[in-house]
Amino acid sequence: MKTIEVGTAVSRAAGKSKGFLDVGTLPDGRPMRSPVIILQGAADGPTLWLHGCVHGNEYCGTFIIHEVLRALAPGDLKGAVVALPALNVTAFEKNQRMSPFEGYNAGDLNRNFPGKADGSVTQQMAHAIYAPLKQYADYLIDFHTAMTPDVRWALYANIPGDIGKKGDGIARAFGYRSTLPAPPDILPGSAMMIAAKDGIPAFIVEAGGKGPAFTPETVTDGAERLRNVMRHLGMLSGKVTDCGKMWNFSNFAWVHSTQGGLFQRAVKCGDRITVGSVIGHYFDMHGRPAGEAKAPHPGIVLAIHPGPIMAAGETLIHIGLDPTEV
């Protein structure tokens, strides 16, 4: 058995340990604490690091991680799971993407890894989290959402060689059809890219939408897919479900709105679009049609703005480019 110590959660034997990791200090002087669960199996094996709510209002991942851990018996597990289900805890509490205590900087925790011990609030959080991640993790799975409940896609760090190959294996076992083997030059400062460059195969799941925009079915399905990854990694026994072929992308494109107004989407996640496809409709304040939003690229819809209102500069659509069946 190994010893795993993340904040006050200390695991030396098979079983579940709970605690908190200090990731900063609050303005009233109390520690900013993110919850940690360590589940160590009865047999040796790899250590899988799970986290959710890097972006505070992406709760679906928290519920998926919780569901898997509640149902997992240490006797059935080979290796260990280290889970931080509500990573960016002050943003989580406030139902927003970034920490409410991050005033001056961009503050996107998933652009600030590996962090800085004496940096901004968010950089200090990243630093406190990344140290144990780097120390213990053999694999990383990071749960996110996009905007609407129908979001289902994934990406892995496609570092040439073994790391990318292991990422592909995890992606196939998770089995979302739309998957990006992420080029190493995108998403700088993400936990995924930083960990992969440090030799830890890393995978991001995008399941469900922000705030309350996810269903119990998405949570249950995400939990089962996560168990399938653990079967693939030899951490759980049983046959790995074959989820079939995937659409791999060459990259993605984030498209911002250049118009404001009331907005209704015209496409769903997973839809195929071409250049010029109508993806949504704008209306003015009196309810009159005020134009169509059109796709600037062909591909697959990974995420689409749900409306009902839009300011210029918001993420309108996220498109997976050059889908290839693999």
Added chain:
Amino acid sequence: MKPIEIGTAKSEHSGRVDGMLQVGWLPDGYPMETPVTILRGRDDGPVVWIHGCVHGNEYCGTFTIHKFLRELDPAGLNGCVVALPALNITAFQKNQRMSPFEGYNGGDLNRCFPGRVDGTLTEQIAYHVYRHLRAHATHLIDFHTAFTADTRWALFAPPSGDQGKVAEAMARAFGFSNTLPAPLDILGGSALTTAAKDGIPGLIVEAGGLDTAFSPETVADAAERLRNVLRRLEMLPGAVTDYGTMTFFSNFAWVNTTRGGLFRAAVKCGQALKKGDVVGRYYDAHGEMVEESRSPHDGIVLAISSWPVMPSGEILIHIGLNPRAA
């Protein structure tokens, strides 16, 4: 034709005019303006005043009013429709219940009618809206949402008397089965009860949920029910749809949370409840279930919280009391 002038919207003949009503001043010295549409039929007749987004993040009503207006032909209309689809405009822009410029007071616009010309920001908004409402409206329909997409209920006022009969007829024509004849001592300062006391019968519709939580089907259904109210008031031709027997309540109960945590609802809107029934479950940040919250009353679920995370004091559930067939 009798002129109707609301802000820059001036209606003197049959047809549609759009304009803006100033309801306050922004901190940069620009007017705070809310959109107004007046749709005038062939002849003078009833003036139905319709507004939405009294609470800024309740967009389903805005979309319902807009759709209704787009599909309404002035040549087929007897009387007049005055619509303010995004009443609390700065809250609407900011996707929140109350105006972001209301710093010190309660700021719930639906508790501030008839308003005060020299009151707080929200009282001044209420004043500028209500003086026109009182001058012109013969009937009021006010669109709200609760939390979740399955919300479907209504209230009418006054609950009795000659105007109460008119209000009840409007509620039956709208036809949401779960309906409260609203006692005039509840919802003090709401547009509904204030107008009722001034002799204007009215209806509050609660359809759909906060922010993105509503579907195009709910919008289309509510727009058709709104047309049915106008048929009942003999403003539109055609047979009035009979939605059948209603369920009336004696009152409602708002239940607040007394603990915080991750939350999953266990009931749906419209469901019958017994005192002691589990309405939702709380989980701690490590994913362990820490409490089942139970209904303190018998009744029907009018609204249930959709927040994945809740602090103490949030509205947990809204219950219709003493349901009876009517």
